[in-house]
Amino acid sequence: MTISRRYFISCASAEFRSYREELRGYLAGPDTEAKVQEDFTTGPATLIEKLDDYISGASAVLHLIGKWAGSRPKPAEVRAILNRYSDFAEVLPELKEWLDPETCPFTYTQWECYLAIHHRIPCFIYFADDASRREPGWVESPQETAAQQAHRERLHSLGHDWASFPFADAREVALSFYRAFENHVSGAAFAQATFEPARIKWPEVPPVHPYRLADRERELGLFLGLLSEQSPERILLLYGPSDRGKSSLLAVFEQQALALPPIACARADFKIGPSLRDVLYNLSQDLLGVRFARFERELQRPTDDPLRRAFLQDLSETQHPVLLVLDAYEGATDEARIWVEQGLFGLARRFDGLRVVVAGQKVPVIDASVRWASVARVHELPPITDPRSWCRYLREVLGVTSIPDDHVTTMVKAARGSPRFLGTLLPNLQTAG
Amino acid sequence: MDIEETIRLLQQAKGDPQSLALVTLDLLLASKPEALRRAVEAAAVPHWFDEAIFARLLDDDLRSAAGDWYREIVAMPFCEPFRQRGGHNVHEATRRGLRHRLAAQDPQRFRDLTRRAATTFAGNSVAERIERAFRENSSPPAASLIPR
Secondary structure (H helix, E strand, C coil), rough: CCEEEEEEEEEHHHHHHHHHHHHHHHHCCCCCEEEEEHHHHCCCCCCHEEEEEEECCEEEEEEEECCCCCCCCCCHHHHHHHHCCCCCHCCHHHHHCCCCCCCCCCCHHHHHHHHHHHHHHHEEEEECCCCCCCCCCCCHHHCCCHHHHHHHHHCCCCCCCCCCCECCCCHHHHHHHHHHHHCCCCCCHHHCCCCCCCCCCCCCCCCCCCCCCCHHHHHHHHHHHHCCCCCCCCCCEEECCCCCCCCHHHHHHHHHHHCCCCCCCEECCCCCCHHHHHHHHHHHHHCCCCCHHHHHHHHHCCCCCHHHHHHHHHCCCCCEEEEEEEHHHCCHHHHHHHHHHHHHHHHHCCCCCCCEEEEECCCCCCCCCCCCHHEEEEEEECCCHHHHHHHHHHHHHHHCCCCCCHHHHHHHHCCCCCCCHHHHHHHHHHCCC | HHHHHHHHHHHHHHCHHHHHHHHHHHHHHCCCCCCHHHHHHHHHHCEEECCCHHHHHHHHHHHHHHHHHHHHHHHHEEEEEEEHHEEEEEEEEHHHHHHHHHHHHHHHHHHHHHHHHHHCCCCCHHHHHHHHHHHHHHCCCHHCCCCC
């Protein structure tokens, strides 16, 4: 039978030796193999190269972190692996300062983890605590504990401590791994991935905060509904001609969202077709609280496809609810449209931690063929033709009482209720009023 | 801003977005120095500008106070942030209306401003090449090319 899945079990033998065989027992099957370090101790080539050969083609790596770091490869072995991947320090710049072969502090087990990350192999990290079962006779060592602490800090800097799992024994590791692996978002499987529900907690949505626009109660209602935990919709598409006040409304949306911590909010503008790379970079900079470790690494490379995927992968691992606001969508390039409609909306459909608002003179078309149709709402932003709305705006928002209602009514009629023009003119009338 | 006059001009626009945009702009600039109008015209030629670009677009006699004009213009309601370039742009309807009117009423000035913009966006970045291509292809009286 063909082997369809290959797992590598990575842990320090002094502390977790028995886990290796137990986990192999849980994970290996007719079409699945699970390997451990001991499987590679014989034969030509260095151990680290053989580990790398296997890990680079593995389906996943299970990496257990306790208080024992294990033994270190010789400088020649480190040199061999760095010769094999001359861009290692560029791909993982967070590790650069430790990559001198003569002094590199990484142990074999730690290398297994870093190699998985380097190869973008899903690496599931399990942190032992005091309740975790250890090998009989194992005793703690301050040097080993310090080495593992340094390893944890490096993983943190790499952004790979986002999903770690505590465990009591090998069975718990296996169960946790099965559940996480099925839900894991990885490379080509990204579009089909599913997520554990309700991982992200959206805040309680309060009533609408005061805002400085004429009547947009319906739109604010739609928007705040989108941010609620129970919202069946995750995408809001607003369209209308250039004078409908879309950008002003989006600014109000942003203000409302920023008043609702812990929502992380960022806005992109597609005017005059900026490159998707620029758009993603700006979004990543604005999304405070979301770690874009993979994305930042991919930024160093010239190819865009992994970059786009890395952004979504990083976004899918956020611990905070995220709102993305995309403006002037009619200006988006084909590249950007494909990413938004196939990648971003696909993620929003599957991932409860993400909401997207898109506005423009044109917005993505919803029809039965798009998979995100069930979580999207489209809304035409209307002109505000009811003079009473503008009278209220003048009196209650601008504090202007000197302009008679019938003048406002005439202006609203002449401007066809255009929020753009009335919203510009009315505040400036108050000086003469 | 006189309300009766505002209403009269709005009614004249007959709901046309570009005309409404121009009426709004004219009303906003009515009590301002004439030089500000020229600065707005310069800013309306390209799709976007930042302070350095804006300074190069200005008429010679305005350039020494470019920073002041820039701050005044970007604070006006017809200007909006152009986030991707860290600059600003004149809102689309206003920009189109202004360019159209300038090309029709003062084609020589429109040509001068367009030429200045093409020179300003002389770099090799994609954004500059795009902007330059627009400018090099818009000159009156080819009206179909004007409102870009």
